[in-house]
Amino acid sequence: MRRIPIMCACLALxxxxxxxxxxxxxxxxxxxxxxxxxxxxxxxxxxxxxxxESLASDWRPIAPENLLxxxxxxxxxxxxELASNFAPIHVANIKALARGGWWNPASVYRIQxxxxxxxxxxxxxxxxxxxxxxxxxxxxxxALAGLDIRPxxxxxxxxxxxxxxxxxxxxxxxEAGRAWLAHCYGxxxxxxxxxxxxxxxxxxxxxxxxxxxxxxxxxxxxxxxIEGIDRLTAHPRGTEALGFIKDPKNHIRIARIxxxxxxxxxxxxxxxxxxxxxxxxxxxVTGRANRGGGFFNRPAGGVDLCNALVPTRRKT
Amino acid sequence: MRRIPIMCACLALxxxxxxxxxxxxxxxxxxxxxxxxxxxxxxxxxxxxxxxESLASDWRPIAPENLLxxxxxxxxxxxxELASNFAPIHVANIKALARGGWWNPASVYRIQxxxxxxxxxxxxxxxxxxxxxxxxxxxxxxALAGLDIRPxxxxxxxxxxxxxxxxxxxxxxxEAGRAWLAHCYGxxxxxxxxxxxxxxxxxxxxxxxxxxxxxxxxxxxxxxxIEGIDRLTAHPRGTEALGFIKDPKNHIRIARIxxxxxxxxxxxxxxxxxxxxxxxxxxxVTGRANRGGGFFNRPAGGVDLCNALVPTRRKT
Numbered sequence: 066m067r068r069i070p071i072m073c074a075c076l077a078l079x080x081x082x083x084x085x086x087x088x089x090x091x092x093x094x095x096x097x098x099x100x101x102x103x104x105x106x107x108x109x110x111x112x113x114x115x116x117x118e119s120l121a122s123d124w125r126p127i128a129p130e131n132l133l134x135x136x137x138x139x140x141x142x143x144x145x146e147l148a149s150n151f152a153p154i155h156v157a158n159i160k161a162l163a164r165g166g167w168w169n170p171a172s173v174y175r176i177q178x179x180x181x182x183x184x185x186x187x188x189x190x191x192x193x194x195x196x197x198x199x200x201x202x203x204x205x206x207x208a209l210a211g212l213d214i215r216p217x218x219x220x221x222x223x224x225x226x227x228x229x230x231x232x233x234x235x236x237x238x239x240e241a242g243r244a245w246l247a248h249c250y251g252x253x254x255x256x257x258x259x260x261x262x263x264x265x266x267x268x269x270x271x272x273x274x275x276x277x278x279x280x281x282x283x284x285x286x287x288x289x290x291i292e293g294i295d296r297l298t299a300h301p302r303g304t305e306a307l308g309f310i311k312d313p314k315n316h317i318r319i320a321r322i323x324x325x326x327x328x329x330x331x332x333x334x335x336x337x338x339x340x341x342x343x344x345x346x347x348x349x350v351t352g353r354a355n356r357g358g359g360f361f362n363r364p365a366g367g368v369d370l371c372n373a374l375v376p377t378r379r380k381t
Numbered sequence: 382m383r384r385i386p387i388m389c390a391c392l393a394l395x396x397x398x399x400x401x402x403x404x405x406x407x408x409x410x411x412x413x414x415x416x417x418x419x420x421x422x423x424x425x426x427x428x429x430x431x432x433x434e435s436l437a438s439d440w441r442p443i444a445p446e447n448l449l450x451x452x453x454x455x456x457x458x459x460x461x462e463l464a465s466n467f468a469p470i471h472v473a474n475i476k477a478l479a480r481g482g483w484w485n486p487a488s489v490y491r492i493q494x495x496x497x498x499x500x501x502x503x504x505x506x507x508x509x510x511x512x513x514x515x516x517x518x519x520x521x522x523x524a525l526a527g528l529d530i531r532p533x534x535x536x537x538x539x540x541x542x543x544x545x546x547x548x549x550x551x552x553x554x555x556e557a558g559r560a561w562l563a564h565c566y567g568x569x570x571x572x573x574x575x576x577x578x579x580x581x582x583x584x585x586x587x588x589x590x591x592x593x594x595x596x597x598x599x600x601x602x603x604x605x606x607i608e609g610i611d612r613l614t615a616h617p618r619g620t621e622a623l624g625f626i627k628d629p630k631n632h633i634r635i636a637r638i639x640x641x642x643x644x645x646x647x648x649x650x651x652x653x654x655x656x657x658x659x660x661x662x663x664x665x666v667t668g669r670a671n672r673g674g675g676f677f678n679r680p681a682g683g684v685d686l687c688n689a690l691v692p693t694r695r696k697t
Contacts, residue, residue, distance in 0.1 A: 100536035102556075104440045178611045188577050220416035220536035222685035238482050250495050250591040259675040274685050275566040275592050279672045295618045297493045302611045351686075356595045359575040361520075363598045369538035369685070371591050 069232030080164050100220050103366030109355035114337070115348045116376050123345040124337040124378070125232065131156075132290070132325035132336065133163060135184075138170070138318035143335060144325075145253055145271075145294035147378075148233055148286070150212075151246050152204035155285040158197045158266035163324050165194025167267065172316035173297065182297040183256055184319060185267050193265065197338050203263050204285050206245035209237050214244065215341050219367045220352065222277045224380025225248075227370040229341035233289075234370050236281055246286035249276045249371035251294050255285040273298045276371035291377050335380040349376065417536050419682030425671035431664045432655070432692050438662040440653040440694070441548065447472075448652065449479060449604070451500075454486070454634035455476075459609035460641075461569055461587075464549055464602070464618035466528075471601040471609035474513045474582035479521050479640050483583065488632035489613065493624025495590030498613040499572055501583050505621035508583065519579050520601050522561040525553050529535060530560070531657050535670065535683045537562075540592045542573050543686040545657035549605075550686050552597055553582025562602035565592045565687035567610050571601040589614045607652050607693050618658060651696040665692065 133145040149156045162363035163170060168185065192198065214237060216228040224236030229246065234252075239262035246252065249272065256268030263285055272292050281287075291295070300317060303310035310316055325333040339346055354374045355364035436681060449461040465472045484501065491499035509515065530553060532544040540552030543563065550568075553560035562568065565588065572584030579601055585608050598601075605612070616633060617627035626632055641649040655662055669689045671680035 090529045100541075102541050103539065169494050178614065193556065205679075221683075222535045222537060223681050223683045224686075225416075260678050274590075277688065279669070279677070279681045279684065279688065281681070283672075283677050299385050299613045299615060303589045351596070356599075361595070362576050363521075365539050365595045365597070367537075367539045369594065371529065372538075372595065373591065 079147050090331070093250050105364040106333075106351060107357070108357040108365065109268065109357055109364065110348050111358055112349050112352040112353045112356075112376075115345055115352055117376075119339065119343075119345040123343045124172055125340050126380075127291070127336045127338060129325035129328075129330075129333055130141040130160070131266065131288075132291075133322060134328070135168075135293075135322045135323055136320045136336070137296060138320045141259030141293065143174055143290045143296050144336065145288045146291050146336070146338070147288040148246060150231065151207055151233070152255075152285040152287050154201040155204055155264070155266045155287050158201060159269075159287060160324060161194050162265075162267055163322055164327065165197075166321070166323075167191065167194055167197075168319060170315075170323040171319040171322065173260070173300075173310075174303075174316045175270070175309045175321065176273075176297075176300055176302050176308065178302045179269040180272075180308065181278060182273050183268060183270040184317075185269060187268065193267070197265060199265060200261075201265070201285070203261075205282050206243045209239065209242045209244045212237075212244050213334060213342055215346065217350065217368070217370055217373065219369070221370060229373075229375060232338040232375050233377070234373075236278075237368075245282055247276070247288075247370055248272055248280045248286065249374060249376070250276050251286040251290040252265070252276075252286055253290060255287055258297040259286060271297055286371075292334075292379060305311065326365075337378050337380055339376040341375060346375075349373075389404060406515065409459055419535075421680040421682030422508065422667060422671040423673070423680065425673055425680065426668045427672075427674055428665050428668040429559060430626055431545060431661055432694075433479040435655065435661040437513050439656055439659045439683075441656050443652045443654060445641035445644075445646075445649055445651075446476070447604075448607075448650070449475065449638060450641055450644070450650070451484075451560060451609075451638045452636045454636045457609065457612040458529055459612050460607045460652065461604045461651070462607050462654070464562060467523055467545065468571075468601040468603050469550070470514055470517040470518055471580070471582045471603050473584070473649075474517060475603060476640060477510050477512040478581075478583055480640055481513075481644065482637070482639075483507065483510055484635060485637040487635040488629075489544070489616075489626075489634045489635065490629075491586070491625045492589075492613075492618050494618045496588075496624065497586040498589050499584060499586040500633075501585060502574065503584065509583070510559070513581060515581060516577075517579050517601070519577075519611075520560075521598050522559045522592065525555065525558045525560045528553075528560050529658055531662065533666065533684070533686055533689065535685070537686060539597060545662070545689075545691060547655050547689050548654040550689075550691070552594075561598055563592070564588055564594050564596045564602065564691060565605075566590070567690070568592075568602055569604040569607040571603055571608060587613055594687075600670075608650075608695065652695050653696055655692040662691075665689075 155224035259262035354368035571580035573580030670684035
């Protein structure tokens with residue numbers, strides 16, 4: 066019985082600690098205490114103003130080799146940044162599939178409300194291009210060493226720690242020395258069958274709902290949609306289990322998927338991502354955690370990883 | 382300098398506490414420590430099985446008086462449960478607007494990617510029906526007393542505590558004695574202008590992206606979509622600022638909005654919500670926090686409030 070007051074006294078050094086009334090149906094004891102207490106910041110900079118006032122040096126380009134461009138039949142395109150530092154073999158596969166024209170054509174065959182949209186060839190037997198590794202290892206996390214992580218500064222419901230590294234949202238565990246990409250809205254992963262299958266990269270999905278962070282560490286996360294996610298979301302949901310679209314006639318046709326690097330330099334689109342090791346990004350996170358202006362009366366004093374999406378912008 | 386080891390030692394009673402390497406661009410000191418450490422549960426029940434095996438007594442009906450039915454022109458409907466215990470004056474307004482036929486017809490005039498869809502009459506001068514309070518108080522939170530909250534059991538990025546009360550996702554602050562509805566996917570709120578305006582209830586929105594919890598405590602949250610949210614999401618996004626749809630011809634027409642209570646009992650739809658004060662709901666939360674089965678290799682050991690959406694089901 067003495068442990069509770071001791072914990073409270075110590076936690077108070079960090080944040081206040083309050084007992085809630087015990088419930089009939091109560092979870093583990095620790096849940097009866099506040100894990101932290103938000104400390105709202107009044108008059109924080111508006112995130113949009115932080116972006117507006119940022120310097121050119123606050124941004125990094127997306128290499129054309131890491132930019133995947135998916136062109137839909139009938140117009141519209143979706144651009145995706147590949148995270149080559151997190152799932153290198155899966156990303157190399159995706160690049161080989163693009164260069165080999167494997168997806169030309171392909172289709173969006175799954176749209177599940179509040180979850181994911183998925184595309185590719187859906188269990189086709191089409192031979193894989195040269196260079197594609199058929200059974201990549203489970204690249205679901207990586208070494209923490211080598212990543213320059215900016216801690217978010219707020220608790221997370223899934224990971225011991227979360228933050229941003231090189232423009233990506235990550236969960237990490239300093240004790241285990243591991244880090245992984247977080248399944249935020251717009252993140253792209255590799256569809257797979259049951260373990261030990263890890264997917265080749267031929268079937269991809271993007272998150273289109275509340276960030277399904279339970280997928281973290283369970284699947285190869287390989288990138289994020291930079292532009293055009295509305296081309297994937299603004300369609301009727303699939304009516305089969307898991308949102309699969311029953312009638313192939315209703316699949317959304319993809320004319321081709323290629324790397325920006327395959328397009329002549331003068332014609333390729335170019336994008337930038339806000340650097341996450343800058344004072345500008347810190348101001349952006351503080352602004353996201355403390356929305357103000359004329360509309361918000363009470364800044365939250367906290368933000369979750371997936372509501373602090375790293376800003377991106379089109380250059381050409 | 383002595384405070385850090387003391388905190389670590391004390392926090393270790395709750396969870397392990399690890400220092401991460403200090404960053405050049407570092408947020409407040411507390412962020413360098415783990416707030417908690419997930420404790421995954423192997424072989425937790427699958428959430429779908431918990432629902433399948435639940436008892437009739439694990440569910441509560443939605444009163445017809447709290448069920449709003451929005452019929453779209455050309456077919457399709459969206460049903461919404463109203464949270465009369467959280468924003469009673471705004472909810473009473475919505476009921477009066479429905480009974481007065483104020484929205485017949487109305488339209489969806491805003492669809493913002495990864496944020497909200499909004500409907501109503503959009504700044505119409507149409508006189509309000511009798512009984513509608515023109516300037517309701519800011520019902521953005523309520524007394525904690527009187528709510529039977531089941532704590533979620535995992536940390537939250539926004540609130541000191543989160544959990545579920547009477548089937549609703551809530552944030553709460555035991556110290557302040559206040560509680561509020563959380564802006565999870567599918568939750569419905571009242572559009573408003575700048576403060577002190579709080580909205581009449583005539584303009585409503587539903588969340589269709591990663592849960593924008595920064596809206597909590599800043600707006601009257603009045604309910605959630607129970608069925609048919611895909612009727613709101615599967616449309617082209619508005620191209621104006623904030624996702625407003627420029628051309629009224631592209632608005633989505635709403636034929637009428639009424640309460641289930643206005644429909645003869647034999648014809649009205651009926652829904653149930655899982656009770657959140659039951660062992661079944663606790664098993665459901667544990668299952669959501671520890672996905673298993675053949676697909677998930679590593680249960681998370683945690684879940685955020687908005688990934689533990691309370692199950693609902695249609696009865697008739």
